[in-house]
Amino acid sequence: DTAVSQTPKYLVTQMGNDKSIKCxxxxxxxxxxxxxxxxxxxxxxxxxxxxxxxxxxETVPNRFSPKSPxxxxxxxxxxxLELGDxxxxxxxxxxxxxxxxxxxxxPGTRLLVL
Amino acid sequence: AQKVTQAQTEISVxxxxxxxxxxVYETRDTTYYLFWYKQPPSxxxxxxxxxxxxxxxxxxxxxxxxxxxxxxxxxxxxxxxSQVVDxxxxxxxxxxxxxxxxxxxxTELSVKP
Numbered sequence: 001d002t003a004v005s006q007t008p009k010y011l012v013t014q015m016g017n018d019k020s021i022k023c024x025x026x027x028x029x030x031x032x033x034x035x036x037x038x039x040x041x042x043x044x045x046x047x048x049x050x051x052x053x054x055x056x057x058e059t060v061p062n063r064f065s066p067k068s069p070x071x072x073x074x075x076x077x078x079x080x081l082e083l084g085d086x087x088x089x090x091x092x093x094x095x096x097x098x099x100x101x102x103x104x105x106x107p108g109t110r111l112l113v114l
Numbered sequence: 115a116q117k118v119t120q121a122q123t124e125i126s127v128x129x130x131x132x133x134x135x136x137x138v139y140e141t142r143d144t145t146y147y148l149f150w151y152k153q154p155p156s157x158x159x160x161x162x163x164x165x166x167x168x169x170x171x172x173x174x175x176x177x178x179x180x181x182x183x184x185x186x187x188x189x190x191x192x193x194x195x196s197q198v199v200d201x202x203x204x205x206x207x208x209x210x211x212x213x214x215x216x217x218x219x220x221t222e223l224s225v226k227p
Contacts, residue, residue: 031213041153041203043217056214090159097213099147100166105159 003027004106006091012112013081021076021109023091029104031055031097032074034066037088037108049074050097081113116141118208120218127196128226135191135221137206143167146210148182148189153220154202162204165189196225 004025013019025032033056034046048056049068063079078085088108094101117140127133139148150162163173165182173180177194193200206218 033213033215035215041220041222043205043215043220045214048213050213088157092159094213099145099209099211099213101213102149102161102164103213103215104161105151107158110157 004091004093004104006089006106006109008109009107010110010112012114014114015081015083017081018077018079019081019111020078021089021091021111023074023076023106025072025091025093025104025106027093027095027104029093029095030071031094031101032068032071033092033094033103034074034076035090035092035105037090039087043090047074047076048097055097078111083113086111086113116143116208116210116216118206118216118218120204120206120221122221123219124222124224126224126226129198130195131225132192132194133196133223133225135193135204135206135223137189137191137218139187139189139206139208141208141210143210146208149207149209149215150180150189150191151205151207152202153205159205162191193223196223198225198227201225 031050033048047066052068065077068074091106092103094103119138146167152160179192181190203220203222208216
């Protein structure tokens with residue numbers, strides 16, 4: 001029944017490792033997003049995909065690579081993890097990529113880089 | 115430039131008090147949408163309300179009410195008769211450019227019994 005789900009919920013890893021976070025939505029939406037919430041709770045958009053096509057790509061290190069195998073899934077792969085990557089990563093989805101649409105968020109993935 | 119400011123970082127009230135969370139936004143766009151989200155201690159982000167720039171009617175939903183004033187670029191959120199379960203971080207957000215939500219810094223509300 002979960003609308004937007006993310007796995008894993010928690011991720012603890014060492015600096016330099018590569019890790020992936022998966023996101024799935026069962027709302028039938030066309031657009032999916034990745035947001036990063038830092039230690040001060042500030043939320044900022046990273047990427048957005050509309051029907052598997054990248055439409056928003058904020059100033060994010062190229063160690064971060066999103067992949068959308070289909071419009072219900074959006075994964076985030078992070079290479080060579082750094083301490084500063086520690087954050088909560090939220091996936092979200094909306095019907096379409098429009099300012100009208102409400103974005104619904106997943107539960108978040110808490111990433112800790114040691 | 116687009117910006118959302120929530121000047122109150124933390125608010126602490128006693129149960130049953132009314133509390134207003136302030137939100138001020140900046141945008142040059144004439145069409146935009148404003149949102150409020152709640153992030154309880156469990157961490158998820160819960161959608162509360164969406165309001166478009168052409169609708170300045172106040173909205174009430176149970177103990178929650180929202181006051182949108184275009185003249186002051188504000189979209190304030192009031193909780194009446196607060197309860198402990200209202201304790202959370204509340205985010206105001208602006209969407210003016212096709213999908214890119216701009217969030218305020220959040221206001222952490224603590225409701226004490």
